[in-house]
Amino acid sequence: MELRPYQNQAMASVLNEWDDGIKKTLLVLPTGTGKTIVFSKIIEEKVMEGKRVLVLAHRSELLEQASDKLYKVSGLKTSLEKAESTSLDSWERVVVGSVQTLMREKRLNQFELDHFDVIIVDEAHHAISNSYLTVLNYFENAEVLGVTATPDRGDMKNLGIYFESLAFQYSLPQAIKEGYLTPIKALTIPLKLDLTNVGQSAGDFKVGDLGTALDPYLHQIADEMVQHCMNRKTVVFLPLISTSQKFTSILNEKGLKAAEVNGMSKDREQVLEDFENNHYNVLCNSMLLTEGWDSPEVDCIVVLRPTKVRSLYSQMVGRGTRLFPGKEDLLLLDFLWHTERHELVHPAHLIAENDEVAQAMTKISEENPNVEMDLEELEVQGAEDVIEQREEALAEKLKEMRKRKRSLVDPLQFEMSIQAEDLSSYVPSFGWELGPPTETQLKRLEKEGILPDAVDNAGKASLLIDRINKRKEAGLATPKQIRLLERYDFQHVGNWSFDSASNMISRIAASGWRGAPKGVNPKEYKPEI
Structure with a gap:
């Protein structure tokens, strides 16, 4: 199989x-985007080196999926470590194992400490739970790869407790832009659902309370779905089996063709197959389908299980992001959840660089109810609003920075000039990132024109250097050019090309460094592209 x-x-x-x-x-x-394919190729590489590999997951569907994909990609067969099935008598080099089985002391002690050379943790946002850590710490000398969909900053910081680095990250906007995932549209429904009395447990809303809170609104939600989902293949996520079953009946009464599946459904496989074959166009579930199930034709997701956990929300929406012939976009219905806290995950959080931008995007969406809004376009608008607000708040500080008589640019000024939200909102996650910048990093930053004294951790230094390198490759203005031209009141020089900045500096020099060239208003000037 040829990789992308x-x-x-x-x-x-x-x-x-x-x-x-x-x-x-x-x-x-x-x-x-094929995470199972990627780790299958990594497994194949390691098996060719004579290594033993364990794929660790918490659900049967994930273990089966990993085993099937590995065989299709590489021809490698696996043995199973789950319940009564044991891999100890097998000569296969790859084991797919249930964490619930392997975490048991009696089961673990049957293995030598160095039995596995490599461990793959599927859905790695679970990896810092006690059950996973019991297994991972037992095989402490193994090379470990955790694979997950885009986590939020809180998840990443938590994962940093165990993992030492982020090897590679591919973002949702990148995947959409490069044509590997479906464009996403968000539709705010002006129906206010009150969550103020919903309790919290383990950092999220209590599912029992959510079911009670949702109940009075089910008929109104169904009416909205009749308007927007009649011609779409839709998956609805609900907090409780009873709520899911009740909502399915209501949808059918309203004229939609709906079915329901849950962990206790004896006919689950048949219902899923019927959904695939378009016998139903709406599938309701109480969080059963968040992992290990795919239906590429799905083009509408309705989240009626509000959450504060971005990784959970991403899993739900991920059921509809795959490409399918004739599928133009994925529609997300977003209701006006009324809660005293601003911690609720909305469609904006799927692609926003930070919470500030996500809140700006959500505000724009809520101000335009019943209007389908492309998430990427919404993100651009939200980011512009945040930058404008930030610049207003930081105006005096930035003005002071630009007028300082020094040759190096403050990192904040550089970040604002190149509109790098990811840099200005960066928070270190892993051990090495939290440490101070190295001497090599500090010297490189100073050489490139960045004031090193204002960079207080190695992670930020690494990001700045990486961004400077990428800007060089793209032919964009350097930090030194930005510093010099913004001292003469030119705006957003970070968006200029190297040649445009160089040309303007030459014109200023030709006039004896007395100010902007004649006829040029630096606050309004934009170079020709």
């Missing part, structure tokens, strides 16, 4: 981390 360019890059990055002695690394790929 980003999949090749992901595989190479993981192997490089291990070669460099970083044993515990992460791979972040959005749902639908």
Whole structure:
């Protein structure tokens, strides 16, 4: 199987981390971009080296999926470590194992400490739970790869407790832009659902309370779905089996063809098959289909299980992001959940660089109810609003920075000039990122024109250097050019090309460095592209 360019890059990055002695690394790929294919190719590489590999997961569907994909990609067969099935008598080099089985002391002690050379953790956002850590710490000398869909900053920081690095990350916007995933549209429904009395447990809303809170609104939600989902293949996520079953009946009463599946459904396989064959156009479930199930034809997702956990929300939406012939976009219905906190995950959080931009996007969407809004276009608008607000708040500080008589540019000024939200909102996650910048990093930053004293951790220094390198390759203005031209009141020089900046500096020099060239208003000037 020929890998896509980003999949090749992901595989190479993981192997490089291990070669460099970083044993515990992460791979972040959005749902639908082939994470199982990537780790299958990595497994194939390691088996060719004579290594033993364990694929660790918490659900049967994930184990079966990994085993099937590995065989299709590489021809490698697996043995199973789950319940009564044991891999100890098998000569297969790859084991797919249930964490619930392997975490048991009696089961673990049947293995030598060095039995596995490599461990792949599927859905790695679960990896810092006690059950996973019991297994991972037992095989402490193994090389570990955690694979997950895009986590939020909180998840990443938590994962940094165990994992040492992020080997490779491919973003949802990148995947959409490069044509590997379906464009996403968000539709805000002006129906206010009150969550103020919903309790919380383990960092999220209590599902029991959610079911009670949703109940009064089910008929109104169904009416909205009649308007927007009649001609779409839709998956609805609900908090409780009873709520899911009740809502399915209501949808059928309204004229939609709906079915319901849950963990107790004896006819689950038949219902899923019937959904695939278009006997139903709406499939309701109480969080059963978040992992290990795919139906590429799905083009509408309705999340009626509000959450504060971005990884969970991403899993739900990921059921509809895959490409399918004739599928133009994925529609997300977003309701006006009324809660006292601003911690609720919305469609904007799928692609926003930070919470500030996500909140700006959500506000725009809520101000335009019943209007389908492309998430990428919404993100651009939201980011512009945030930058404008930030610049207003930081106006005096930036003005002072630009007027300072020094040759180096403050990192904040550089970040604002190039509109790098990911840099200005960066928070270190892994151990090495939290440490101070190295002497090599500090010297490189100073050489490139960045004031090193204002960079307080190695992670930020690494990101800045990487961004400077990429800007050089793209032919964009350097930090030194930005520093000099913004002292003369030119705006957003970070968006200029190197040649445009160089040309303007030459014109200023020709006039004796007395100010902007004659006839040029620096605050309004934009170079020709």
